[in-house]
Amino acid sequence: MVELLPSILSADFAHLADDVAAAERGGGTTIHVDIMDGHFVPNITIGPPVVKCLRRATKLPLDCHLMIENPDEFIPAFADAGADWVSVHYEACRHLHRTLQLIAHHGMKPGVVLNPATRVNFIKDILPMVHHVLIMSVNPGFGGQEFIPFSLDKIRRLVELRQELGLAFRIEVDGGVAHDTVAQIVQAGAELLVAGNAVFGAGEPERDARALLAAARAAASE
Ligand code: DX5
Numbered sequence: 564m565v566e567l568l569p570s571i572l573s574a575d576f577a578h579l580a581d582d583v584a585a586a587e588r589g590g591g592t593t594i595h596v597d598i599m600d601g602h603f604v605p606n607i608t609i610g611p612p613v614v615k616c617l618r619r620a621t622k623l624p625l626d627c628h629l630m631i632e633n634p635d636e637f638i639p640a641f642a643d644a645g646a647d648w649v650s651v652h653y654e655a656c657r658h659l660h661r662t663l664q665l666i667a668h669h670g671m672k673p674g675v676v677l678n679p680a681t682r683v684n685f686i687k688d689i690l691p692m693v694h695h696v697l698i699m700s701v702n703p704g705f706g707g708q709e710f711i712p713f714s715l716d717k718i719r720r721l722v723e724l725r726q727e728l729g730l731a732f733r734i735e736v737d738g739g740v741a742h743d744t745v746a747q748i749v750q751a752g753a754e755l756l757v758a759g760n761a762v763f764g765a766g767e768p769e770r771d772a773r774a775l776l777a778a779a780r781a782a783a784s785e
């Protein structure tokens with residue numbers, strides 16, 4: 564089942580609750596929250612205090628994508644703030660297995676994220692531990708970048724691995740998901756579509772979320 568996860572990175576941070584509500588009316592089913600520390604990625608965004616406010620502003624699950632160094636140090640704070648899903652980068656975790664255990668131990672759904680240059684096979688052994696795998700289809704740090712085409716091969720490889728291992732993790736894609744790319748992304752096998760610019764960029768999140776989701780569902784039923 565294809566779902567849309569509006570990424571608030573491109574929302575109006577001074578009117579976050581309104582933007583989230585509009586994206587929800589447009590069909591968004593989980594809110595994607597980008598956490599950046601200025602070290603792991605060349606940008607800074609928000610942290611647990613904003614997640615705590617979002618938790619009060621919407622009933623939708625909050626999918627926190629941690630683009631930070633030393634994520635273990637912050638996992639308890641995100642749990643306290645009300646995060647539902649927490650994903651960490653393969654490239655940021657010295658002890659990925661331990662970090663995924665820590666997320667689950669705090670009652671949140673663990674996910675692992677791969678940068679464009681990181682091969683899917685590297686995470687094979689920890690796949691039984693994750694609720695979702697997030698394929699970055701741009702280099703993380705900014706919204707509105709162009710989709711990297713070889714991400715489609717990584718999605719297909721993950722679908723194969725999931726089948727081979729008999730697992731049920733969800734496959735999420737983040738970066739450059741838009742009208743001109745969404746059909747091929749869905750057809751490659753991605754189910755959780757993160758979109759920032761395509762939902763919030765024109766200032767019409769309800770309309771644009773609805774249109775993107777309709778395009779994704781049409782491609783899924785082809
Ligand atoms: C980028 C973030 C994304 C970002 C995607 O580092 O992880 O979630 O919002 O933006 P778009 O959809 O604009 O490519």
Ligand code: ZN
Nearest residue numbers: 570597628737
């Ligand atoms: Zn993200």
